[in-house]
Amino acid sequence: MSEARVKFVLDEREIPTHWVNLMTDLPGEAPPPLHPGTKQPAGPDDLSPIFPMALILQEVSSEPEIEIPEPVREAYKLWRPTPLYRAWRLERELDTPAHIYYKYEGASPPGSHKPNTAIAQAYENARAGIRGLTTETGAGQWGSALAFACSLFGLECEVFMVGSSYDQKPYRRSMMQTWGATVHRSPSTLTDSGRAQQAHPTGSLGIAISEAVEVASARADTNYALGSVLNHVLLHQTVIGQEAAAQMDMAGEQPDVVVGCVGGGSNFAGLSFPFVRRVLRGEAKMRFLAAEPSACPTLTRGTYRYDFGDTAGLTPLMPMYTLGHDFVPPPVHAGGLRYHGDAPMLCGLVRAGVVEARAYRQNETFAAAVRFARSEGIIPAPEPAHAIRAVIEEADAAREAGEPRVILFGLCGHGNFDLAAYDAYLAGELEDPEFSEQDMDEALAALPPAPAIA
C-alpha cells in the first residue's frame, strides 16, 4: 500500500485548452428549443436580450471543440486542475474488488463545480461591456459561484435567493455578500414577478428565475446567467472530464462505468461528456450512470417532450424528460437536484440508451455519504451523495460477480454548508419523500401544449 498512489494531480499548465462540445457527436438530430410564444424554433436573437453573443454562439455551436479564453484559464488556476483520488479506504470498507476513483470539485472557493461555468460566463459578459449579472439561487451553490466569478472580473452581481433558503441558509448568503454580491430575498418587491407572488413568501426557484430574468431584460447593461441545463453551461463543465481522463491515464486504468448525480445535468455532463465522445466515436466501451433523487426522478420517471425551463413559462420550450414545469419537488436537502427537467443534451443521451439512470431515496444517500466520510475523510454535499450511493451499488455488484470493475465518479462538492442535514440524518429525523402516482398524474396534467418530438 505504501507504493500505491492515492491522489493524481496535474500541474496548472495541464488545464485543458479547449472545451468539449458534444453536440456534433450526438446520435440523430437534436430537436431545437422553441420560442415560448410562437412555438417556432428559437434562434440566437431570441436570447440576445439576456446573454452576450459569445455565449449564444457557444450555445448553438457545431464546432467539436471550443477554445478556452486565456483569462478564463488564468482564473481556473485559482483551484484547477482538481485532484483525482483512488478511494482505497472506501474500497476496503466495501470489501469490493472494484477500483473506485473520484474527481473532487469541492476544492473550488465556493465548494463545487459551478465556478467552471460561472467564470466563463462572467468573463464573456465583462468582455461584452456588461456591467452586472443577475441570477437566481436555491440552496446557494450557484449564486456563490457566480458571486465569486463576478468578483474576479469586476462585475456587479445580483442574486435572487429563494425565500425559504434565504431564511434557512444565512451562511450561503453571507458568502455571496463577502464576495461583493447583492442578495435579494425572493419574492422581492423589486420586480413585477416578485410583487405578484407576495402571497407565497417562501418563494420558489421558478419565481426567483422570473425575477432575475425580468431585471436583466429591463436593463441594457445587465445580463442573466444560468448555472445548468443550457448547452454552453454543460460545455464549460467539460474541463472536469478532460482532466479526469488525463488522470485516469496516470493511474493506468480506464473506467468501466462513469457515475454522477443529476439535477440539471451540468455536473454529470462535465465529467462524462469527454468519455461519452470516445464511446460515441467507437474508441472505447463504458457505461454511464446518472443518479437522481426518488423525490424528483426526472430521468427515471419523467416524460420526454417539450416543456418550459421555468415555472412561469417565460423560457424557451426545451426537449427533455420532465415532471412538468410547475412541479415543486419535496424539500430534500440535495437542493441542486430539485429541478423538474434536465439538460436537453443529457436527455438525448438517456433516450438513446447511452446513459442509464437510477433514482435513490434521501436516507440511503446520506447513509452512503456517512460511509464515505468515515473512510475517505471528505464530507460530501447531499447531491454527490446520490452518486456515492450508486457507486456502492456498482461496487457490491462487482463483488457479487467476482469481477474487477473500474468505477469513476464525480464528487462535485463538499457538504460544509449541509451539516444540518447530516444532523437530521444522524438523529434519524430525515424525511424520505418519494415521487408518487398522484404526483405523476398532476405533472402530466400540467404539461403545456407543444409540438411532438419525432
Place this chain on the structure above:
Amino acid sequence: MSEARVKFVLDEREIPTHWVNLMTDLPGEAPPPLHPGTKQPAGPDDLSPIFPMALILQEVSSEPEIEIPEPVREAYKLWRPTPLYRAWRLERELDTPAHIYYKYEGASPPGSHKPNTAIAQAYENARAGIRGLTTETGAGQWGSALAFACSLFGLECEVFMVGSSYDQKPYRRSMMQTWGATVHRSPSTLTDSGRAQQAHPTGSLGIAISEAVEVASARADTNYALGSVLNHVLLHQTVIGQEAAAQMDMAGEQPDVVVGCVGGGSNFAGLSFPFVRRVLRGEAKMRFLAAEPSACPTLTRGTYRYDFGDTAGLTPLMPMYTLGHDFVPPPVHAGGLRYHGDAPMLCGLVRAGVVEARAYRQNETFAAAVRFARSEGIIPAPEPAHAIRAVIEEADAAREAGEPRVILFGLCGHGNFDLAAYDAYLAGELEDPEFSEQDMDEALAALPPAPAIA
C-alpha cells in the same frame, strides 16, 4: 501574465519524510516544564497517564529530525501536499512591488492545518493499543480534526465542546458527529470538573480541558490529545514549512519575511520552523512575523514567565509569554487565537528576537480578509485574517520603500464555518475589543507563584 504560475503543486510522493525538530537549534537552554504540584522539572513519566510513550519521546527529543511513520504519510495523502499560491491578484489590488505567496492548509477535510498533528497523534495512540481519545474544542477546528483522524485509525473520539460554541456552532458539532465522534456540551455532568462548574453554563476552554484530561486520566484505555502548544504538536506541523520551502524553490524565490497568525503557536511554527532553522544555522537571512489579536495579545503584551497551560492549573507550568492562566479573552471570532499563553518554543524565539510579533484589532483583520476574498477567491478563517492584515502592512511598506519584498504567509484555514462573523462585519456590527490596562493588572495579579526564569 499567461506564462506566470499561480499555484505550485507537489506530488504526494514529495510529502516530507521527516518532521523538523527545532529544539536542538534553539538559542540557549530551554527552561523545562515544571510539575504543577512539586514545581520540579516534569519528566516523561508525568505525562504517561494521558499520552502514549511515542509522543512523549517526541516531546522531549533532541534529534534534529524525526521520521514520519509510513501510515501517517499515507493518511496525509488524503489532502497533502497542499498548494502554494502566488497572490498575483492581491498584489495588483494592493498595488505593491512585493511578491506575495501563501501556503493554503484549508484543503484538508476539516478545513485547517490541525489534522497534520491529529493524524500523527491518532496513529501513535492506535499503535499503543489505546481505544479512544478525549479532547476539548472551542470553535471546533481542533475537535473536527481529531474526529477526522480518529475515524481513519479506528479510534473512538470524545470531544468536550465549550458550551457557548456548542450552542452557536452546531455545524462544527455535526461535522464531528458525521466522522463518528461523541460530542459533549461542556461543562457536562460526566466529570467532577464539569459538575463543579454547572454555575457557568457557557463553559470555557479551561473547563473543557479539565473535563477531557479527567476522563483520559481515569480510563486506562483512553488518552488525551492536545491541538497546539506542546513540542510534539509543533513538530508535526513542520510538514507545512518543508513543503513551502520546496515550493518556493519551484517559484525561484526565497521569502524575505514569513508571516503567520498565532494562537497557541502550532500554525506559525509549522510554516516557519523549517525556515527558522536555516536562519539559526546561518544559512539564510529572513524575518519572521507573528500576528495576534489585540484582544488577546500574548506575545506583544504578555509577561514571560512560568504559568499553567489551563485555567484550573492541572497541567505542568510552562515557560511562556502569558496573560495569566485564568484570563478569559473577549469572544473575538478568531476562536483559535483565544489562548492566554503560547508554545514555549515559539516564546523562546520571540524572546531571542528571532520572531517579531504584532497585534491587530478584529475589524481591521476582517477588512483584510474581505479584500483577500474579493481578489484571491478563498474566504479566510478569522485566524489567518490576522496574518493577511500583517501581509498588507508589509506590502504597503514595500511600496513606500520602493523595494521588492518576498512575503510568504500561512493561510491556515477557510472561513466556511465563520460566515456569521463576516455577516456581522459587513453589517458594521462587529465588536472591536482590545486588551486593557485593567485586564493587564488583573492578569498580573492572577499569576501563580513559580520559579523565575534565568
